[in-house]
Amino acid sequence: MSAIQEPLLKVxxxxxxxxxxDGLVRAVADVSFSVQPxxxxxxxxxxxxxxxxxxxxxxxxxPRDADARISGRxxxxxxxxxxxxxxxxxxxxxxxLRGNEIAMIFQEPMTSxxxxxxxxxxxAESLRLHKGLDRAxxxxxxxxxxxxxxIPAAAQRLAEYPHQLSGGMRQRVMIALAMACEPRLLIADxxxxxxxxxxxxxxxxxxxxxxxxxxxSVLFITHNLGVVxxxxxxxxxxxxxxxxxxxxxxPLFAAPQHPYTQGLLNCLPAKARQAPGxxxxxxxxxxxxxxxQVASPLAPPPGCAFEPRCARxxxxxxxxxPALASLAGRQARCIHVQESL
Amino acid sequence: MKLPLALKLLxxxxxxxxxxxVLSLITVLALGAELFGRVDPNxxxxxxxxxxxxxxxxxxxxxxxxxxxxxxxHGGRYSLLIAAGTALGAVLMGTLLxxxxxxxxxxxxxxxxxxxxxxSFPDILLAIALVAILGPSMFNVVLALVLVYTPRVARVVRAxxxxxxxxxxxxxxxAVGVSTPLILWRHILPNLISPVLVQLSFIFAYxxxxxxxxxxLGVGVPPEIPTWGTMVAGSQSYAHQAFWVVLFPGLAIIxxxxxxxxxxxxxxxLLDPKLKKSMK
Numbered sequence: 021m022s023a024i025q026e027p028l029l030k031v032x033x034x035x036x037x038x039x040x041x042d043g044l045v046r047a048v049a050d051v052s053f054s055v056q057p058x059x060x061x062x063x064x065x066x067x068x069x070x071x072x073x074x075x076x077x078x079x080x081x082x083p084r085d086a087d088a089r090i091s092g093r094x095x096x097x098x099x100x101x102x103x104x105x106x107x108x109x110x111x112x113x114x115x116x117l118r119g120n121e122i123a124m125i126f127q128e129p130m131t132s133x134x135x136x137x138x139x140x141x142x143x144a145e146s147l148r149l150h151k152g153l154d155r156a157x158x159x160x161x162x163x164x165x166x167x168x169x170x171i172p173a174a175a176q177r178l179a180e181y182p183h184q185l186s187g188g189m190r191q192r193v194m195i196a197l198a199m200a201c202e203p204r205l206l207i208a209d210x211x212x213x214x215x216x217x218x219x220x221x222x223x224x225x226x227x228x229x230x231x232x233x234x235x236x237s238v239l240f241i242t243h244n245l246g247v248v249x250x251x252x253x254x255x256x257x258x259x260x261x262x263x264x265x266x267x268x269x270x271p272l273f274a275a276p277q278h279p280y281t282q283g284l285l286n287c288l289p290a291k292a293r294q295a296p297g298x299x300x301x302x303x304x305x306x307x308x309x310x311x312x313q314v315a316s317p318l319a320p321p322p323g324c325a326f327e328p329r330c331a332r333x334x335x336x337x338x339x340x341x342p343a344l345a346s347l348a349g350r351q352a353r354c355i356h357v358q359e360s361l
Numbered sequence: 362m363k364l365p366l367a368l369k370l371l372x373x374x375x376x377x378x379x380x381x382x383v384l385s386l387i388t389v390l391a392l393g394a395e396l397f398g399r400v401d402p403n404x405x406x407x408x409x410x411x412x413x414x415x416x417x418x419x420x421x422x423x424x425x426x427x428x429x430x431x432x433x434x435h436g437g438r439y440s441l442l443i444a445a446g447t448a449l450g451a452v453l454m455g456t457l458l459x460x461x462x463x464x465x466x467x468x469x470x471x472x473x474x475x476x477x478x479x480x481s482f483p484d485i486l487l488a489i490a491l492v493a494i495l496g497p498s499m500f501n502v503v504l505a506l507v508l509v510y511t512p513r514v515a516r517v518v519r520a521x522x523x524x525x526x527x528x529x530x531x532x533x534x535x536a537v538g539v540s541t542p543l544i545l546w547r548h549i550l551p552n553l554i555s556p557v558l559v560q561l562s563f564i565f566a567y568x569x570x571x572x573x574x575x576x577x578l579g580v581g582v583p584p585e586i587p588t589w590g591t592m593v594a595g596s597q598s599y600a601h602q603a604f605w606v607v608l609f610p611g612l613a614i615i616x617x618x619x620x621x622x623x624x625x626x627x628x629x630x631l632l633d634p635k636l637k638k639s640m641k
Contacts, residue, residue, distance in 0.1 A: 118535070119539075132530050145547070
């Protein structure tokens, strides 16, 4: 794979705002990143950082009655080489793309399957829609998909209903459903958050294997940095609806630039520090925490969104939102980083 | 015999089983009226009028000497037909209305205000007014009752749809590229079967009573068609000298309506996870 390959998905200046009674809420603003073919880009951030809104905007799945105002562009390279902007695609074309070239798996495997349809029918639905297979052929293909995601006794499982499966099994079925049409991009919205730790590892290994076998790209949305370190190639850190830092995974973990990323990495249990003043090494160590809370999107701080919680905050930080500064293949949104250039 | 689990649980409750047996008996008798009833329901025998139950006339004869048993089984056919037509019609229309109102927020307001307006009339009064306008016939009675019961179904279906449309599997279906009509048809509708089934059995029971009531008041089916309602209505003035002319059609109404309600209760309990424990 050459380094100058065209990205599969290139998001530029994506913004999503929702009109509410208290004014326009900018859930996501000025988000830019790209996903390379066959690689994994991780979108990292805490709850409310806008990572899910970003993925839903890309999928065109925002609720219609939310009346979202979307800006920017997201160029996606289709199988046939066409370049389309996901954000301005007519609904019919977007539907033809969803499930076919771009697929998605969700956080809650317990509710993302229809309780009254059999597993086989649900997987077959996507194949019938996009590949035009008839019922029998689609069900046969569905069985192969279940085998692909390592579900034992696939033939019997086809006729079973979601309530007969465990959470891990259901997430495997969701993956089979998403992979049915061999998508070029898989958006995984916290796919392991609701699962046991042992099952999490299995599911992630499965996604990794499928990615190697099919050459698809993965946009991985998570707040789990451990998962990011193991499975991502590129990392995009989001805070309060904006990208604060983006970098390849190794440099990011080795030398985080933005104070927020530094804080996040410090929060990992492995970095727990000695309680101050404790001489005894056997005393329990304390987890680091970032003080304060995410600013309300209704009343964002005038300058840098992270300034109220930042240990390195200065008066200048309150003046204006810093721009995303680029340095050696990575970017960060902080005046201290800009100055160090 | 292999029965689905749901049916097995349903039959485990004796009262529901009994109600189902009563309903089957009534249905078989009504549909097979020619096989069991030896007498034409409209055969008049003036000399044998108002005779009590006997070997020749199991449930006696009415004021024109017509066999009450024959009239009940033949009338049952019409009563059940009207009630079934009403229940099916109301469920179809109500489901459509409720589904559209629940799924599309923009249509919710207008449609539900319409439903509210219809519900603000007392049931029987609305039915009387409609039949009075349309004219008495079996079809018009069904039509009037469908209009009366559609709002109930619409409300129930809308409430369930409001819950269903927010569930993740609807979003997952969208993520697979399923169009909105197909989402309604394949993903929402099958999940509505349980509440709709309960409504179906209750409306069936209401419709039996409502038809009888309308006929009794003289705004139902024309008197020459024997239904349980027209039987009670036609013979009521003879009740003091021949109780059987009103007692037996009345009992038919009561048993059918009661059995339907019991089955409806059974189905509802079965489908309500909170009440499921009491079934075991």
